[in-house]
Amino acid sequence: MEILSLNVTPLTRAAFTPYGDVIETAGAQIRLINGGTTQRFHDLAKVDVTGPRARVLVNIFRGQSFAPPIDIKMLERHPFGSQAFMPLQNRRYLAVVAEDEGGRPGSPVAFLCQGNQGVNYARNAWHHPLISLEAESDFVVVDRGGEGTNLEEFFFEDRLYRIGSI
Numbered sequence: 001m002e003i004l005s006l007n008v009t010p011l012t013r014a015a016f017t018p019y020g021d022v023i024e025t026a027g028a029q030i031r032l033i034n035g036g037t038t039q040r041f042h043d044l045a046k047v048d049v050t051g052p053r054a055r056v057l058v059n060i061f062r063g064q065s066f067a068p069p070i071d072i073k074m075l076e077r078h079p080f081g082s083q084a085f086m087p088l089q090n091r092r093y094l095a096v097v098a099e100d101e102g103g104r105p106g107s108p109v110a111f112l113c114q115g116n117q118g119v120n121y122a123r124n125a126w127h128h129p130l131i132s133l134e135a136e137s138d139f140v141v142v143d144r145g146g147e148g149t150n151l152e153e154f155f156f157e158d159r160l161y162r163i164g165s166i
């Protein structure tokens with residue numbers, strides 16, 4: 001088994017563009033609503049659902065926490081829908097993604113996400129399941145319900161990617 005080192009970089013909207021959206025107030029279009037009493041940070045993520053009897057689901061995921069070394073042995077994707085994660089307790093977490101290379105993920109990229117940043121994985125974007133840090137953490141998750149198989153997993157056969165430090 002080959003162990004490859006995977007560095008963590010800060011999550012930015014620009015760097016995450018190939019994989020989906022960053023849900024944060026920084027850099028967002030602001031609309032004053034409710035008589036000026038509310039700021040609407042508008043249109044932050046593209047929710048995309050398709051396939052038979054597709055509908056949007058709003059969930060809460062409670063993810064156990066992980067600490068380095070964190071081994072990335074697989075990635076997954078959802079062919080019928082996007083999947084958004086927004087932290088509820090202002091705790092950091094990891095988003096590990098990869099671009100598609102002929103139907104399989106390329107080399108993973110690991111982003112350190114702050115507690116005020118959410119991510120929306122675009123439909124069919126390769127990503128690792130939730131990796132909470134620091135403590136068991138809750139996330140609002142907006143994704144796709146409906147018929148059909150909305151999960152494709154890819155296990156790296158001969159290698160793993162190790163996040164040794166954060």
Ligand SMILES: NC(=O)N[C@@H](O)C(=O)O
Pocket residue numbers: 076083127128129130
């Ligand atoms: N399986 C599930 O609902 N969760 C994963 O898709 C994930 O990305 O955490």
Ligand code: NI
Pocket residue numbers: 076078083127128129
């Ligand atoms: Ni997922």
